[in-house]
Amino acid sequence: MSMISTDRKIAIHPTQHSRLSGIDLETVVFGRVFSDHMFVMDYRDGQWQQPVIEPYGKMEMSPALITLHYGQSIFEGQKAYRSDNGHVSIFRPKDNIARMNRSAHRMCMPEIPEDIFLEGMTELVRMDHKWIPRDAEGALYIRPFMYASDEYVGVRPSDTYRFIIFTCPVRGYYKDAVRVKIETEYSRAFPGGTGAAKCSGNYASSLYPAKLAADKGFHQILWTDGETHEYFEESGTMNVFFRIGDTLMTPETSGTILEGITRDSIIRIAKQEGIDMQVRRVSVAEVTDAIRKGTLKEAFGAGTAATIAHIASIAYGNEEYTLPNLAESSFSNHVAKVLDDIRRGRTADPFGWMLDVGV
Numbered sequence: 001m002s003m004i005s006t007d008r009k010i011a012i013h014p015t016q017h018s019r020l021s022g023i024d025l026e027t028v029v030f031g032r033v034f035s036d037h038m039f040v041m042d043y044r045d046g047q048w049q050q051p052v053i054e055p056y057g058k059m060e061m062s063p064a065l066i067t068l069h070y071g072q073s074i075f076e077g078q079k080a081y082r083s084d085n086g087h088v089s090i091f092r093p094k095d096n097i098a099r100m101n102r103s104a105h106r107m108c109m110p111e112i113p114e115d116i117f118l119e120g121m122t123e124l125v126r127m128d129h130k131w132i133p134r135d136a137e138g139a140l141y142i143r144p145f146m147y148a149s150d151e152y153v154g155v156r157p158s159d160t161y162r163f164i165i166f167t168c169p170v171r172g173y174y175k176d177a178v179r180v181k182i183e184t185e186y187s188r189a190f191p192g193g194t195g196a197a198k199c200s201g202n203y204a205s206s207l208y209p210a211k212l213a214a215d216k217g218f219h220q221i222l223w224t225d226g227e228t229h230e231y232f233e234e235s236g237t238m239n240v241f242f243r244i245g246d247t248l249m250t251p252e253t254s255g256t257i258l259e260g261i262t263r264d265s266i267i268r269i270a271k272q273e274g275i276d277m278q279v280r281r282v283s284v285a286e287v288t289d290a291i292r293k294g295t296l297k298e299a300f301g302a303g304t305a306a307t308i309a310h311i312a313s314i315a316y317g318n319e320e321y322t323l324p325n326l327a328e329s330s331f332s333n334h335v336a337k338v339l340d341d342i343r344r345g346r347t348a349d350p351f352g353w354m355l356d357v358g359v
């Protein structure tokens with residue numbers, strides 16, 4: 001664990017009316033409840049201005065806000081956890097900051113200095129750590145985002161931006177294993193596109209194919225490559241893993257796949273645990289073959305919100321293949337537990353992933 005210290009000044013205006021006492025943290029629904037404060041920093045005249053932490057609340061905006069029309073907007077998602085001994089730590093914050101800046105670069109937006117980003121996020125979590133539910137899966141979900149704030153109707157990079165971080169108390173996420181459908185018509189991403197950036201437009205364009213799948217009873221889409229639809233890319237808004245025999249595999253990222261931090265953590269843990277971990281193209285043919293032969297042992301999505309979402313069945317064309325019931329000894333449950341133990345401070349933190357915010 002490490003602590004940060006920096007002398008950059010954030011103007012802090014704490015709320016005089018905390019909303020916490022009116023919230024039942026044991027029943028909060030993911031993404032619906034917002035903690036007391038938010039971090040706000042504007043960009044204009046070619047530089048970032050004085051950052052502030054102020055009460056979470058509504059903002060006024062122009063109908064001509066450039067981001068509303070042309071979607072120059074990016075975000076991140078990460079979590080702070082309370083350990084069993086009461087310390088609060090953020091999981092791999094610098095990795096999210098680096099990814100946000102890669103997204104910013106792709107979307108022609110200014111990068112955010114790592115030190116101020118990290119200090120703002122850490123201070124925010126420190127101020128609102130009491131919002132973390134006591135639930136075994138309780139956490140503070142952290143949502144940094146940046147949008148183009150010029151009042152202008154025209155397609156060009158904005159001159160001004162607003163960067164905000166707010167947090168949400170969250171409990172567990174998807175509970176049941178999901179039914180997924182291999183998508184062979186629509187694409188989430190394509191070579192040269194924005195698949196590797198966490199930009200808003202990627203999610204808007206996935207809604208329609210996801211709705212068509214939901215109309216047929218599927219919870220998620222298994223996205224395939226946009227050119228041939230023969231290779232797996234992601235599962236909904238999560239990265240995807242398959243276990244065939246005793247080999248765990250996940251598609252390699254090469255511009256069309258979002259580089260998940262949960263994905264990277266699972267790869268590192270699997271390697272450390274001596275699991276045969278392959279990062280390479282994974283074809284629809286080999287997975288459907290393995291299902292028919294009974295060698296596909298498990299398949300799951302991986303991402304910050306749920307950590308792991310087990311896949312119950314995979315539909316391809318007119319066939320729907322049911323996966324075996326998960327054994328207690330599944331790889332996915334094992335790596336999820338190793339990850340959770342690190343996050344909750346139950347074991348050492350061999351990779352240096354946790355940043356203690358000091359409360």
Ligand SMILES: *Cc1c(COP(=O)(O)O)cnc(C)c1O
Nearest residue numbers: 237238239258260261262303304
């Ligand atoms: C955010 C995201 C993921 C998961 O990334 P994590 O860092 O593990 O939360 C995977 N795929 C898409 C499309 C995403 O937006």
